[in-house]
Amino acid sequence: MDLRQMRAFVALADNLHFGRAAESLGISQPALSQLLSKLESEMGAELVVRTSREVGLSPVGELFLEGCRRTLSEALRAEEIVRDAPLGINSHLVVGSLGAGANGPLPEMISSFRATVHGLVVELHHHSNSATLEREILAGSLDLGVVRAISNEQLVASRRLLDEQFVVYLPETHSLASREFVRLHELAKEDFILWPRYHGPSYYDLVISGCQRAGFTPRITGYGTSLESQLALVAAGIGITLQAESNSSISRAGVRCIPLAADLGATLWLAYRRWHRRPIVDRFLAGSPTVEQRIRSSRDAR
Known part of the structure; x- marks a missing residue:
């Protein structure tokens, strides 16, 4: 098995059509x-099901x-490192993050680290759940991941970055939209928009x-697979959504963001x-303060 075979398989999986897959690779269909x-x-298994009408x-x-995508991603990284070395680009960091990490502490951390490493190339991947991030870290596809939790503490280490509260996104015409903060029990009769579990x-x-x-079980009237899609449903009047405070850096027309009391x-x-x-x-970890260090630094600044 070589990379050409894997690329061919992934191209067909993406296109589900031999002609389009071959065209995307720049080769003939045969x-x-x-x-x-x-x-x-070589694998001793049927990977592709072909019929007269579909693939x-x-x-x-x-x-x-999944394994093919991971292997090809690693191969691409290796090629980029070799290609970039003569240009003086000697460091490539691949980070995966939940939306709250990308909208919260991660940009500042990357900015500070980039100032200390000449020629740093950063690759940032968005993921919707911590389990996927953990698998990618174990597989070596990601160097670092910003997660809510890990399950395999024997193989994956973690450092606490941020303890945060939540906010509620409401339609701007909502009766609570002018409040300075909202208590969770006040939302008992609202319709909720959540991620699919x-x-x-x-x-x-x-x-x-x-x-x-x-004191209540939320009545769910909508699901969104991204923060943007959930806010679109809020703007449409479908319901409200609760988000981690890091995401309050994201705004949308027709929607108000109100802090949720503790x-x-x-x-x-x-x-x-x-x-x-x-x-x-290791160099990134050495230069990135823990949450306790940031709290002490904030207190000292006062």
């Missing part, structure tokens, strides 16, 4: 078929696809359990491999 046949022969992946092919189980469960502690909170963690990590990661 050449694409030959690469895939050789790959399936799809077998169950084994679906599982194999499979996109972010920890966040979903955090919101549900927080509402139940406040009824609900969450923590952001910086996750990384406990062992076998690249030197650039």
Whole structure:
């Protein structure tokens, strides 16, 4: 199995059409078929299901696809490092983050680190849940990840970045939109917009359990797979949404963001491999203050 075969398989998975997949790779359709046949022969399994009308992946092919994407991503990183070295670009850092990390502490951390490393190239990937980030860290596809929680503490280390409260996004015409803050129990009769649970189980469960502690179970009338899509539904009057305070840096026409009183909170963690990590990661960790250090620095500044 070589990278050409994997690229052919991924191209077909993305296009589900032999002609379009071959065109995207700049090869002929017979050449694409030959690469895939050789790959399936070497793997000893059918990866692609072909009929007269459509092309799809077998169950084994679906599982194999994730590994192929990861391997190709690592190969691309290696190529970029070699290609960039003569230009004086000697460091490449790949970071994955939940939206709250990207909208919150991460930009400042990257900015500070970039000022200390000549020729640093930063690659930032958005993820919707911590479990995916943890898998990518373990696989080596990510150097660092900003997560809500980790499950494999033996292999993945973490550093507490931020303890934060929540905010509520409301339509600007809502009766609570002019308030300085809102208590969670005041939202008991509202319609709620959430992530689908499979996109972010920890966040979903955090919101549900927080509402139940406040005396109600939220009535869900909409789902959004991104913060932007949820705010669009809020603007449309479908309901309200609770978000971590980091996300309050994001605004949208027709929507107001109001702090939620200290009824609900969450923590952001910086996750990384406990062992076998690249030197650039250790350098980043050495220059990144913990939440306790930031609190002390803030107190000293006062």
